[in-house]
Each structure stands twice: as C-alpha cells, then as structure tokens.
Amino acid sequence: MSLLSVFDEALRVARPDVYYLRRNFLSVLVTMLVTPLLYFVSFCYGLGSSVSDIGGVSYVAFVIPGVVALSTLTSSFSAIANKVLAQRIYYTSFDEIVLCPLSPSAVILGKALVGFLKSMLACSILLAIGLLMSADGMHVTPMLYLCIAVSCLTFSFLGVLVGFISKSLTDIIMFTSLIVVPMTFLCGTVFSVSSLPEAVQYFISALPLTYSVECIRAAALGWGVPLLSLAVTAAFGAAFFAICHWMLVSGRISKK
Amino acid sequence: MSSSKRPSRDPEAGASEYIIDAEGVVVRFGEKTAVDGVDVKVLPGEIYGLLGPNGAGKTTTIRVLTTLQTPTAGRISVGGLPMPSENKGIREKIGIVQQMISLDKDISVRENIICHGYFQKVPKADIMRRMDSISSAMGLTPFLDSTVVRLSGGWQRKTSIACALMHDPEILFLDEPTAGLDTQSRHMLWDMIRQLNKAGTTIFLTTHYIEEAESLCNRVAILNGGRMAALGSPRELCDGIGRFAVEHNNEDHTRSYRYFSDWDGAKAFAAGFGDDESVVLRKTSLEDVFLELTGRKVTADFVKVVRI
Numbered sequence: 001m002s003l004l005s006v007f008d009e010a011l012r013v014a015r016p017d018v019y020y021l022r023r024n025f026l027s028v029l030v031t032m033l034v035t036p037l038l039y040f041v042s043f044c045y046g047l048g049s050s051v052s053d054i055g056g057v058s059y060v061a062f063v064i065p066g067v068v069a070l071s072t073l074t075s076s077f078s079a080i081a082n083k084v085l086a087q088r089i090y091y092t093s094f095d096e097i098v099l100c101p102l103s104p105s106a107v108i109l110g111k112a113l114v115g116f117l118k119s120m121l122a123c124s125i126l127l128a129i130g131l132l133m134s135a136d137g138m139h140v141t142p143m144l145y146l147c148i149a150v151s152c153l154t155f156s157f158l159g160v161l162v163g164f165i166s167k168s169l170t171d172i173i174m175f176t177s178l179i180v181v182p183m184t185f186l187c188g189t190v191f192s193v194s195s196l197p198e199a200v201q202y203f204i205s206a207l208p209l210t211y212s213v214e215c216i217r218a219a220a221l222g223w224g225v226p227l228l229s230l231a232v233t234a235a236f237g238a239a240f241f242a243i244c245h246w247m248l249v250s251g252r253i254s255k256k
Numbered sequence: 257m258s259s260s261k262r263p264s265r266d267p268e269a270g271a272s273e274y275i276i277d278a279e280g281v282v283v284r285f286g287e288k289t290a291v292d293g294v295d296v297k298v299l300p301g302e303i304y305g306l307l308g309p310n311g312a313g314k315t316t317t318i319r320v321l322t323t324l325q326t327p328t329a330g331r332i333s334v335g336g337l338p339m340p341s342e343n344k345g346i347r348e349k350i351g352i353v354q355q356m357i358s359l360d361k362d363i364s365v366r367e368n369i370i371c372h373g374y375f376q377k378v379p380k381a382d383i384m385r386r387m388d389s390i391s392s393a394m395g396l397t398p399f400l401d402s403t404v405v406r407l408s409g410g411w412q413r414k415t416s417i418a419c420a421l422m423h424d425p426e427i428l429f430l431d432e433p434t435a436g437l438d439t440q441s442r443h444m445l446w447d448m449i450r451q452l453n454k455a456g457t458t459i460f461l462t463t464h465y466i467e468e469a470e471s472l473c474n475r476v477a478i479l480n481g482g483r484m485a486a487l488g489s490p491r492e493l494c495d496g497i498g499r500f501a502v503e504h505n506n507e508d509h510t511r512s513y514r515y516f517s518d519w520d521g522a523k524a525f526a527a528g529f530g531d532d533e534s535v536v537l538r539k540t541s542l543e544d545v546f547l548e549l550t551g552r553k554v555t556a557d558f559v560k561v562v563r564i
Contacts, residue, residue, distance in 0.1 A: 019363045
C-alpha cells in the first residue's frame with residue numbers, strides 16, 4: 001500500500017473531526033491556548049524580570065520555546081485521547097471506522113491528524129506572540145517548524161495510544177496526572193534541566209517532552225538543532241504509532 | 257438442538273450458496289464462554305433472525321460475523337470470502353447497524369452520512385447523489401442539518417441505517433435495530449427492512465422482540481447460553497413444539513402451558529379444567545417456542561423475589 005493511499009484514507013478518517021473543528025473552531029482554539037498563555041503571563045511577565053539570563057539569552061527568550069514545546073503536548077494529547085476514548089466506548093463510532101475497508105495505519109494517522117493540525121496552529125499563534133515579546137532572541141526558521149511538527153505528531157500518536165488503552169475517562173485523568181503533568185513541569189519547559197539532581201535527570205531523560213523541548217528551544221534560539229534529540233522525539237512517535245498499529249491489527253482494542 | 261425442533265426444510269442442501277457460512281464458532285472471554293460452537297448459515301436474499309434472551313451471545317455473534325471480534329475457534333466466510341484473511345473484502349460487502357447508536361453525535365446527520373460514504377470509499381461523485389436518494393427514501397431530508405444529538409432515538413437509528421447503506425452492501429447486519437423505539441418507529445423500521453430485502457439485500461438481525469422476528473424473518477435461530485437451541489421458519493419452530501397451545505392460569509398466579517399437534521387433543525385437554533376463564537386455547541406463537549427453549553426463568557425468579 002502506497003504512502004499516498006494511506007494519506008488519502010487518513011483524510012477520510014479525519015473527516016468527522018474536521019467537521020467538528022469547523023463547527024467549534026473558536027472554542028477549540030481558545031481551549032488550546034489557555035494553558036500556554038497562562039505560562040507566558042506567569043513566567044515571562046511574572047518571573048521574567050527577576051530571573052537572570054540562561055545560556056546567554058534572557059529568561060523570557062528561554063521560556064517562549066519551552067512553552068511552545070509544552071503546547072505541542074497539551075494541544076494534541078488530551079483532545080485526541082478524549083475524542084478516541086469517547087468514539088470507542090461512549091459513541092462506539094470507532095467501530096464504524098474499523099468496520100470500513102481502511103488500513104490500520106490510515107486509521108491511526110487519521111485520528112492523529114486533526115490534533116496535529118490544531119497543535120501546529122496553536123504553536124504558530126504562540127510563536128507569533130513570542131516574537132512580539134522577544135523579537136531579538138527568536139529565530140523562526142523551517143527547522144524550527146520541522147521540530148514543532150515532529151513533536152506535534154509524536155504527542156498526537158501518544159493521544160491516540162492513550163485513547164486506545166483507556167477503558168474510561170478515569171484512566172485518561174490518571175495518565176494525565178501521572179505522566180503528562182509531571183512532563184510539563186520537569187522536562188525543561190521553564191527551567192534548565194541541568195539544574196536538577198542527577199537522579200531526576202535520568203528519570204526525565206525517559207520522557208519524550210525533554211527531547212522535544214531541547215530541539216525546539218535550540219532551533220528557536222539559533223543554537224544549532226541537536227539532531228539526536230529530534231531523532232529521539234521522532235523515535236518516540238514511531239514507537240507510539242507501532243503500538244497503536246499492533247493493538248488495532250491484533251484486535252486488542254476492546255470495546256469495554 | 258433436538259430433531260423435533262429442526263425445520264422441515266433443509267437449507268444445508270445448497271452449502272456453497274450460503275452468503276454467511278459459519279461453523280463451530282466459539283468465543284471465550286477468559287473463563288467465560290460467550291458463544292459455544294454456533295453454526296450460522298444464511299442464504300442470499302434471506303432475512304435471518306437471531307433471537308435470544310439478554311446475554312445469550314447475540315451481539316458477540318454479530319461482532320464475529322462482522323469482523324469486529326476475533327473468534328476463539330471456528331470457520332467463517334461472509335459473502336464468499338474467508339475470515340480473517342479477507343476481512344477487508346468482507347467489510348466492503350457488509351453494512352452494520354450496531355445495538356448502540358454508533359454515530360458521531362457532535363456533527364450533523366448529513367455530515368455523518370457523507371463521512372460513511374468516504375469511509376466506505378464510495379466514489380466522490382456518487383456520495384452526494386447517494387446521500388440525497390437514501391435520506392429522501394428514509395424521510396431524513398428535513399433532519400439533514402440537525403446535529404445527531406438533538407434527534408430522537410428513532411431518527412438516530414434511521415441515520416445509522418442510512419450510513420450503513422451508503423456503499424450499497426450485499427448484507428446488512430442489524431443488532432437489535434428497534435431496541436428502545438416506540439411502536440410507530442418500530443413499524444416504520446420494519447417496513448424499511450422489508451423494502452431493503454425486496455431490493456435484494458440479505459438481512460441478518462438480532463432481536464429479543466419475538467414479534468419482530470415473527471413479522472420479518474424467513475428463518476429464526478434461537479440462541480441460549482451461547483448455544484443454538486433451534487433453527488427454522490417461525491411456523492416450523494411453532495410446529496416443532498405443537499401447533500396449538502393450552503394456557504392455564506394457576507391459583508398461585510403463575511401459568512402453565514401444554515402444546516398439542518392437533519386441535520382436538522388441545523380442546524379435550526382444555527375441557528378437563530372445566531373453568532373456562534382460567535384456560536386459553538390458541539395457536540402456538542414464536543414466543544411459546546422461545547420460552548420453551550430458553551426457560552421461564554425470569555418469571556420464576558420474579559415470583560421468588562415477590563415472595564421474599
């Protein structure tokens with residue numbers, strides 16, 4: 001099966017979510033932007049002036065790419081995980097998709113696609129705000145967009161995976177509390193991870209947002225992108241996709 | 257299944273012509289066996305009903321036949337294609353209306369139907385035309401722009417059927433299609449099912465409404481405890497236990513039933529009770545067959561609860 005036909009099928013799978021987005025665009029956008037904007041306000045305006053430069057750049061310039069990286073996680077993950085869970089368990093409309101002659105790869109990609117696009121849009125808005133706040137420190141380049149895109153896709157696949165694994169809304173809330181929230185605080189979004197104890201650094205090196213923050217920050221601040229971090233972020237995405245694929249093909253996505 | 261409950265017509269004569277052909281289907285969930293060695297053989301153009309009490313294994317059977325559930329054991333082909341190697345091909349030939357309304361409730365009726373056209377790879381040029389003709393035939397046109405969540409259960413069910421018909425399936429699976437609907441909506445759906453069948457669609461439906469199976473189905477299979485208890489046309493199944501029923505109201509407010517193959521025998525038995533008001537002499541119904549095969553456990557349990 002060619003990549004083009006997988007993409008064509010993925011667009012078909014994404015269609016209901018596109019219709020939903022079209023109907024509720026403004027409310028979806030506002031919901032996505034609230035958390036990162038709060039981070040902007042509290043860390044850039046609240047803390048910004050009282051914290052010294054980090055790595056040769058102002059704290060505000062340091063935080064903006066971190067918040068953008070954070071947004072690649074928060075904008076895509078919860079919306080997709082909740083939607084997939086609702087479609088599987090409460091609406092059972094996911095069965096309708098599984099029952100159609102569509103490839104498993106297309107189903108996963110299709111479910112991730114709208115979250116990915118929403119997340120890219122949110123990041124673009126945040127970058128624009130970031131440029132207004134710290135124009136001299138930011139470099140918006142194709143490489144930065146590549147890093148953001150890889151990160152958005154990785155966390156979109158994570159959202160699909162958690163939507164597949166969860167049996168109820170409680171499972172998603174628990175995953176968010178135990179994995180997502182610690183990631184948002186510990187993975188270097190608003191401070192340098194080198195200031196953390198070594199044991200904690202080992203722990204956060206197992207979390208995908210750490211690598212995502214590293215490459216997005218490096219690209220945004222013109223530091224030269226750590227390609228290894230970009231590759232590790234992509235590898236996390238590939239692993240999430242592969243697990244979703246295995247679950248779908250082996251029929252391990254139970255209805256209840 | 258006892259031989260007396262088998263239909264006189266033997267559909268096994270044309271084994272190669274079965275559009276749904278499943279043998280020895282077993283589904284286990286851990287320790288629990290939901291479906292235990294069930295055979296399903298459906299002829300093209302037939303309305304085949306799977307009847308059973310709650311928890312009999314009807315939905316699990318339909319999920320297996322529609323590729324949604326992998327069986328623990330068994331050999332299955334649908335539309336001449338073997339499962340699981342040709343699951344994708346099978347999905348092109350079937351439509352399914354699930355027991356729960358499985359629509360995207362946040363979008364409109366029109367958008368749901370269009371999406372199903374895209375999911376089923378209906379040519380883009382045909383999607384709008386098919387949507388218009390199906391929604392018009394089903395009376396859905398005035399509701400096309402309504403969000404699904406705002407519709408009543410009957411109209412949601414009709415939308416589900418419209419979605420399932422977008423790719424013109426050879427076989428339509430309906431899992432308890434009229435559950436929870438009012439009488440009018442139920443009859444409306446029955447008419448629609450008959451029309452679809454007349455147009456050549458094979459219908460496989462599960463139900464626990466006896467009158468639904470009796471009214472619609474060419475053949476009915478009764479499933480109980482995951483096993484096939486009987487198979488035949490409604491008339492054949494009734495003949496299997498006796499064409500005439502004598503129903504007697506007992507003093508403890510329970511009822512007893514006896515079945516007879518001839519009217520005279522039934523009449524003579526009924527006369528033995530003397531009191532006309534406590535005895536009903538009538539033709540055997542599919543409900544009698546169903547209750548004889550699946551037991552009158554609910555009534556017995558209810559009496560027990562009342563006595564407690």
